Amino acid sequence: MKSLYISELKKQIGEKLTLKGWVYNTRSSGKISFLMLRDGTGIVQCVLFHPNHTQERINRFEELTQETSVEVTGLVKEDKRSPLGVEIEIDDFNILSKSVDYPISPKEHGVDFLQSNRHLWLRSKRQMAIMKIRSDAIFYAREFFNNLDFLCIDAPIFTPSACEGTTTLFEVDYFDDKKVYLSQSGQLYMEAAALAYGKVYCFGPAFRAEKSKTRRHLTEFWQIEPEVAFFDIDQDMQLAEDMVFYVLQKLLERRQEEFKILERDTKPLENIKKPFYRLSYTDAISLLQKKKIEIKWGDDFGAPDEAAISEEFDRPVFVHRYPSEIKAFYMKHDKNDDKLALGFDMIAGEGYGETIGGGQREESIDVLLKRLEEHKLPQDAFKWYLDLRRYGSVPHAGFGMGIERFVQWVTKTQHIREVIPFARTMDRTEP
């Protein structure tokens, strides 16, 4: 007997085959029983019409509790009532392993309970849809860079120092009383790689010991970080725009069904066109002041400010050229105004704030040495980084996109914890 996945059933009408999976739910109505079978690729309804079966099999059907693993043999039939278009007329089934008192019912649950049962919560329809979109977002972001001949260069996770002095790092005991830190960004290493190979990117986890307890923060998240030699800030923003647009189009093409499960209205995403808006920091401040929001030049944006900016536009906005004082030491300053740094953030639409942060890096060793001093950073920790400016330095730029921030926006999910398989937050590291 052929064994197949539920996602392939539409091409199998009239075939007799075996499906392996788990019980999503059962229903019965007198002489007819229904089994919703889940196998990770989809959910299909299997029908047991009692008059066609032995009493033993009908009794055995009663043992199909939620999440029992089971093997079902039957005929694939077209059925217009089914959302899938097909259903299975059961011949026989075989219980592989029973599931007793499965804690997650198909009804409502609180965030705490679901997070504690994340290992099981992942089996639900909604989580399945989110994970498929996440998987595709990663795949297509990588594909975008591969298509442009970028090299994927992996950055280390153990790092000797901070890439931004301000953020908090997780400290790890290394050998012989040595301390290392979990990487909060691959950027510095991508700069080295860009000067070696021109166009590079990395995709990996980032760790930040920020004591943030919000629906937008994780202590462990994944980001994709390209870096390009001879790029300036404007080319960098263009690259970010092209990447976001590319991934969006692919997701809209491939994941309509998942968006439907998530009840995500895709109109706002479909309406997004190139070019995205560009807004200088200075103009953004005026815009906020015009909206009677209390903010002055030199302040950094908070989450409500970002939301206020994004609601003025029907597509993502790049805010660029921030005051250098609120940006990292490695950012190149604007040659037209030294108070400005050539950095940008991309603010996604619909109230979802900063999704991308990037900019042009300082390539002069003299300027960089001065900056390290100003930021009170230890020079010896950045010795190798300074070498990049010693041996054939060139202008270069890059950015980092938090994949969870992106997926959260695209799926319009309330909590960022739902868009990563196993979330790590300030006070939760289980399961």
Next chain:
RNA sequence: UCCUCGGUAGCUCAGUCGGUAGAGCGAGUGGCUGUUAACCACCAGGUCGGGGGUUCGAGUCCCUCCCGGGGAGCCA
């Protein structure tokens, strides 16, 4: 770290003025020939987060600790 909200049945919650603990869902049992988070009937299920205090009497008031949610700062 600070602000704020919460912890009552397996889950989601209600519980008035301090007076002896409730619902829906889920589980279980029975019924129903097409159900889509099915429906109908019946039924079991409680250390009211922990500790202390006030009171004749505390889920309810006070103190304290623990746990969780949301937000600020910071960030992707």
